[in-house]
Amino acid sequence: MSESRDSHLHIGILIYPRMDQIDFTGPFEVFSRLPDATVHVIGKTKEPFRDMAGLTLTPDELLSEAPELDVLQIPGGPGQEALMDDQEVLTSIRRQVDAGRFLYSVCTGALICGAAGVLHGRRVTTHWAAHALLPYFGAIPVNARVVVDGKLISAAGVTAGIDGALTMAALLRGEQVAQQIQLAMEYAPDPPFHAGTPASAPPEVLAVVARSYRKLVEARTATAERIKAQHEAAVGHASGAR
Amino acid sequence: MSESRDSHLHIGILIYPRMDQIDFTGPFEVFSRLPDATVHVIGKTKEPFRDMAGLTLTPDELLSEAPELDVLQIPGGPGQEALMDDQEVLTSIRRQVDAGRFLYSVCTGALICGAAGVLHGRRVTTHWAAHALLPYFGAIPVNARVVVDGKLISAAGVTAGIDGALTMAALLRGEQVAQQIQLAMEYAPDPPFHAGTPASAPPEVLAVVARSYRKLVEARTATAERIKAQHEAAVGHASGAR
Numbered sequence: 001m002s003e004s005r006d007s008h009l010h011i012g013i014l015i016y017p018r019m020d021q022i023d024f025t026g027p028f029e030v031f032s033r034l035p036d037a038t039v040h041v042i043g044k045t046k047e048p049f050r051d052m053a054g055l056t057l058t059p060d061e062l063l064s065e066a067p068e069l070d071v072l073q074i075p076g077g078p079g080q081e082a083l084m085d086d087q088e089v090l091t092s093i094r095r096q097v098d099a100g101r102f103l104y105s106v107c108t109g110a111l112i113c114g115a116a117g118v119l120h121g122r123r124v125t126t127h128w129a130a131h132a133l134l135p136y137f138g139a140i141p142v143n144a145r146v147v148v149d150g151k152l153i154s155a156a157g158v159t160a161g162i163d164g165a166l167t168m169a170a171l172l173r174g175e176q177v178a179q180q181i182q183l184a185m186e187y188a189p190d191p192p193f194h195a196g197t198p199a200s201a202p203p204e205v206l207a208v209v210a211r212s213y214r215k216l217v218e219a220r221t222a223t224a225e226r227i228k229a230q231h232e233a234a235v236g237h238a239s240g241a242r
Numbered sequence: 243m244s245e246s247r248d249s250h251l252h253i254g255i256l257i258y259p260r261m262d263q264i265d266f267t268g269p270f271e272v273f274s275r276l277p278d279a280t281v282h283v284i285g286k287t288k289e290p291f292r293d294m295a296g297l298t299l300t301p302d303e304l305l306s307e308a309p310e311l312d313v314l315q316i317p318g319g320p321g322q323e324a325l326m327d328d329q330e331v332l333t334s335i336r337r338q339v340d341a342g343r344f345l346y347s348v349c350t351g352a353l354i355c356g357a358a359g360v361l362h363g364r365r366v367t368t369h370w371a372a373h374a375l376l377p378y379f380g381a382i383p384v385n386a387r388v389v390v391d392g393k394l395i396s397a398a399g400v401t402a403g404i405d406g407a408l409t410m411a412a413l414l415r416g417e418q419v420a421q422q423i424q425l426a427m428e429y430a431p432d433p434p435f436h437a438g439t440p441a442s443a444p445p446e447v448l449a450v451v452a453r454s455y456r457k458l459v460e461a462r463t464a465t466a467e468r469i470k471a472q473h474e475a476a477v478g479h480a481s482g483a484r
Contacts, residue, residue: 022427025267025297029400032295041297048290048300053274055267055283058290058298107428127428145432157428158271159404167434179437179447184454185264186349186369186399188438189431190387192409195421196430205421212426 009037009172012069014089015059016043018079021051023106023161027073030165033181034173042066044088052077063092071168072096075161076108076127078216083112084223090116097152104168105154106161111220113154114139115227123149127157128198129213136224138231159196162187251279251414254311256331257301258285260321263293265348265403269315272407275423276415284308286330294319305334313410314338317403318350318369320458325354326465332358339394346410347396348403353462355396356381357469365391369399370440371455378466380473404429 011031015024031039043049043059051057074093083089093116096103105113110126113119114137124139125131125147134141146164147154148171155164166187170178195201201209253273257266273281285291285301293299316335325331335358338345347355352368355361356379366381367373367389376383388406389396390413397406408429412420437443443451 020271022267022271025264028295028297029262029264032297039295053270053281054302055270055274056290056300056302058300060296060298145430146434157426159427159429159431162401163432163434170434175435176444176447176450179435179443180451182433182435182437183440183443183447183451184399185401186438187401187431187433188387188436188442189401189429189433190405191424191429191431192388192405192412193417193421193424194430195424196428198425200430201421201425202418205418205425208418209422209425 007036009034009070010040010067011037011071011073012040012042012061012066013073013075014042014063014092015057015075016079016083017049018052018077018082019057019075020077020107020158021053021055021057022158023075023077023109024057024073026159026162027075027104027106027165027168029185030162030169030181031071033184034169035177037172040066040069044086052079063088066092068099069096069101070172071102071104073104073106074109074112075106076110076112076130076157080108080112081219081223084115084227093118100151102151102153102168102171104164105152106164107155107157108220110134110139110154111137111224113137114224117231118152122152123147124152124154125156125160126154129157129210129217130220133220133224136228249278251276251312252282252309253279253313253315254282254284254303254308255315255317256284256305256334257299257317258321258325259291260294260319260324261317262319262349262400263295263297263299264400265317265319265351266299266315268401268404269317269346269348269407269410271427272404272411272423273313275426276411277419279414282308282311286328294321305330308334310341311338311343312414313344313346315346315348316351316354317348318352318354318399322350322354323461323465326357326469335360342393344393344395344410344413346406347394348406349397349399350462352376352381352396353379353466355379356466359473360394364394365389366394366396367398367402368396371399371452371459372462375462375466378470
């Protein structure tokens with residue numbers, strides 16, 4: 001039994017404008033059912049905002065005032081781009097990792113974690129359309145739905161956040177508790193089609209969806225290149241200063 | 243091709259206090275990706291409220307002002323009890339069915355639909371812990387994750403709403419569109435455990451979860467009995483008046 005299983009858990013999820021809401025609400029559904037745990041819905045402000053599809057979300061707590069968190073979750077979505085240089089967010093992520101606590105990235109939340117510089121040499125997954133960007137941040141891309149690398153857990157795109165949260169629930173409170181949550185959520189998924197990954201989707205379906213992501217992927221690639229250069233310059237500067 | 247595929251779709255989801263948020267946010271994720279469609283997030287008031295686990299949700303539109311909806315979705319959760327006698331809600335559900343438009347019930351949203359009197363003789367599913375209540379409303383319980391009975395679609399518990407919404411996406415816009423949405427959401431679920439249904443869960447897991455529902459099931463059963471008596475009295479009254 002790890003120490004955390006015996007004490008009250010604090011799980012924080014950072015939410016932000018133009019995120020993909022289910023990257024948050026999927027894991028929230030799991031985490032909010034954990035015994036002896038508090039889920040902190042955290043924002044940079046407490047103002048209501050809209051997700052990428054227009055859903056109104058409202059944080060309860062400020063990132064600047066968040067308690068020490070056993071788990072910090074970073075969801076994804078197109079709004080992630082606006083956080084890639086956000087020092088408050090990036091510092092919070094680095095602190096979480098430096099303190100040896102769980103960091104849980106869902107979907108393109110991994111890119112924000114990459115910008116924070118905590119993915120170097122770590123095994124990571126993200127949304128399939130962003131997978132090729134992981135090496136810019138020094139990460140080792142893993143083509144899996146959920147990847148556990150020590151206290152860094154990452155989930156693939158969007159709905160993978162539910163599978164990752166159940167994996168985390170087992171890490172935090174044991175398998176029986178995770179199974180209880182799965183049963184309560186009646187999580188016995190049965191998609192009516194088999195098109196959930198680039199490998200399983202019909203080629204014409206993949207073509208349409210990949211095309212719809214082209215502009216966003218271009219923007220994210222440019223950001224990743226820029227941040228890679230920044231990180232390299234910082235390392236060069238640090239070695240030069242020695 | 244049905245008429246609705248050629249025209250703009252209006253999909254309304256009723257949200258309410260102490261609902262289970264993912265009954266709403268799961269299908270919202272699917273419906274909000276449909277081409278040429280508007281998702282209306284509808285409440286009895288526009289005030290923010292909390293779901294059963296404390297998540298703040300905010301409706302955009304009043305039920306009393308909602309447009310004609312191609313789909314009306316009714317999610318579930320413990321807050322469903324408070325709507326079982328709500329004439330505004332029950333009338334809206336009846337109007338939807340009378341107009342020959344889609345009604346989509348998720349989880350214990352089926353009980354609200356039952357209270358509206360629209361389940362008589364219809365094939366319906368709901369959360370496993372509420373399945374035994376369906377006959378009180380004259381419904382034919384079907385042990386399936388998603389049930390399509392004409393324009394009445396029902397999904398089983400909680401996360402089944404995602405599978406049902408993808409089924410509906412195909413009904414509304416065709417299979418290819420539904421597959422595109424599935425791929426964008428990377429919905430290739432891979433639960434870490436096999437405990438998502440009473441049949442697959444270990445007996446000790448089922449025992450704990452069933453026990454946790456006992457009080458809620460008792461309350462819902464009492465409500466279902468009361469409403470059944472009301473419906474029977476109304477039918478008796480109607481025949482007596484003839």
